[in-house]
Amino acid sequence: MKLTQLPDEFVQALPVLQTITQAGFEAYFVGGSVRDALLGKKIHDVDIATSAYPAEIKQIFRRTIDTGIQHGTVTVMQQETAYEVTTFRTESGYQDFRRPDHVTFVRSLREDLKRRDFTINALALQHDGTIIDLFAGLTDLENKVIRAVGDPNERFHEDALRMMRAVRFESQLGFTIEANTEVAIRAQHQLLSKIAVERIHDEFVKLMLGQARYNGLVSFVQTELYQQCPDFTNAGPAFKALLKLPTTPLRSEAAVWLLIAQQLQLDSEQVKPFLRHWKSANDLIHAVSTSLPVLQKFLAQQPLSNWDFYQAGLTNVLTANQIAYFYGADVAETTLQSKYQQLPIKQRSELAVNGGDLLQALALKPGPKLGQLLAHLERAVVAAQIPNQKAALIAAATKL
Ligand SMILES: Nc1ccn([C@@H]2O[C@H](COP(=O)(O)OP(=O)(O)OP(=O)(O)O)[C@@H](O)[C@H]2O)c(=O)n1
Numbered sequence: 003m004k005l006t007q008l009p010d011e012f013v014q015a016l017p018v019l020q021t022i023t024q025a026g027f028e029a030y031f032v033g034g035s036v037r038d039a040l041l042g043k044k045i046h047d048v049d050i051a052t053s054a055y056p057a058e059i060k061q062i063f064r065r066t067i068d069t070g071i072q073h074g075t076v077t078v079m080q081q082e083t084a085y086e087v088t089t090f091r092t093e094s095g096y097q098d099f100r101r102p103d104h105v106t107f108v109r110s111l112r113e114d115l116k117r118r119d120f121t122i123n124a125l126a127l128q129h130d131g132t133i134i135d136l137f138a139g140l141t142d143l144e145n146k147v148i149r150a151v152g153d154p155n156e157r158f159h160e161d162a163l164r165m166m167r168a169v170r171f172e173s174q175l176g177f178t179i180e181a182n183t184e185v186a187i188r189a190q191h192q193l194l195s196k197i198a199v200e201r202i203h204d205e206f207v208k209l210m211l212g213q214a215r216y217n218g219l220v221s222f223v224q225t226e227l228y229q230q231c232p233d234f235t236n237a238g239p240a241f242k243a244l245l246k247l248p249t250t251p252l253r254s255e256a257a258v259w260l261l262i263a264q265q266l267q268l269d270s271e272q273v274k275p276f277l278r279h280w281k282s283a284n285d286l287i288h289a290v291s292t293s294l295p296v297l298q299k300f301l302a303q304q305p306l307s308n309w310d311f312y313q314a315g316l317t318n319v320l321t322a323n324q325i326a327y328f329y330g331a332d333v334a335e336t337t338l339q340s341k342y343q344q345l346p347i348k349q350r351s352e353l354a355v356n357g358g359d360l361l362q363a364l365a366l367k368p369g370p371k372l373g374q375l376l377a378h379l380e381r382a383v384v385a386a387q388i389p390n391q392k393a394a395l396i397a398a399a400t401k402l
């Protein structure tokens with residue numbers, strides 16, 4: 003098969019392929035970019051595979067960066083764009099030189115493609131648009147199938163994260179995992195425990211954000227992969243219940259974790275260690291633990307106070323509302339937006355007095371009293387009990 007029109011990202015990268023070819027080596031576009039181009043999806047990261055060794059690539063190009071030379075990857079700079087160029091490699095076969103992590107560089111494209119995870123990820127694209135399809139990846143793309151290249155057990159032994167990738171692609175692409183591949187995942191799911199949580203985290207979030215989340219989650223549960231994820235050992239019933247909720251796509255990573263926290267019935271204290279076990283970033287932990295009490299108000303059909311809006315911020319309120327929708331407890335977004343816009347102030351720095359003003363006006367000494375006073379004024383202004391004006395605030399402070 004031949005692609006008659008290459009996507010712009012490939013056209014821009016063509017000089018890299020041509021330069022390598024002119025030097026007497028083979029070079030192809032490989033991996034997710036080829037898959038996504040064939041699916042008509044937006045391409046990110048054009049990956050190039052080559053028969054040239056890293057040292058040879060560095061001789062061919064003027065501007066290169068040693069990104070992961072022990073894995074065979076050299077970054078080539080071409081008109082301010084960085085391309086990762088990786089030498090064909092395998093775990094066994096023709097041994098040119100072996101690195102401590104057992105990556106072996108080879109000269110054969112077939113050897114490289116056959117150690118890739120799924121047939122849809124094992125396609126190579128030549129400079130003239132020809133697709134090289136050694137493992138019937140095109141048929142699987144056509145039939146929307148995720149099938150391991152060769153023996154699935156071997157592929158998952160090489161890298162157990164691939165099992166999570168399978169369920170993630172199922173969700174992202176709306177594909178189905180082929181029967182033997184799925185049987186192997188179910189049989190080997192325990193291998194996932196050997197994988198760093200950060201890597202599992204990224205795949206799980208991609209699964210949850212995919213357009214076919216339902217399908218991905220069904221496999222995640224049925225293969226028991228979930229059992230190998232932090233704090234999910236007893237989460238079977240929570241996931242099964244999740245499958246009964248609407249299949250609407252989630253908008254953000256915070257929404258993902260808020261939905262999970264709610265399904266696991268975590269409170270705002272429990273959610274923090276839970277997210278830390280998942281190696282989540284601090285800003286994410288803050289967003290989720292701030293959204294959770296807001297969500298609980300939506301679920302209890304309690305109105306949000308000005309203070310709730312002020313403390314959580316609009317983004318977290320909207321996240322909570324998105325998750326409230328799954329439980330039939332959301333409200334119109336426009337209502338929330340206008341309530342937030344109507345807050346007298348949105349942060350403490352907008353308060354018409356500061357500590358210095360109060361010290362001066364009330365002849366106070368710095369100390370905890372001052373902090374309490376400011377906090378009190380802040381709450382009163384947010385609740386619209388005192389206008390946010392200097393004179394009014396100093397008068398109120400004097401009374402206190
Ligand atoms: N555990 C893995 C990870 C990657 N690959 C191979 O390396 C390619 C690039 O990997 P990566 O960028 O991580 O994934 P993509 O398939 O490109 O998916 P994404 O769109 O998320 O980048 C894959 O297509 C696949 O051929 C693999 O065989 N096994």
Ligand SMILES: [Mg+2]
Binds near residue numbers: 034046
């Ligand atoms: Mg990629």
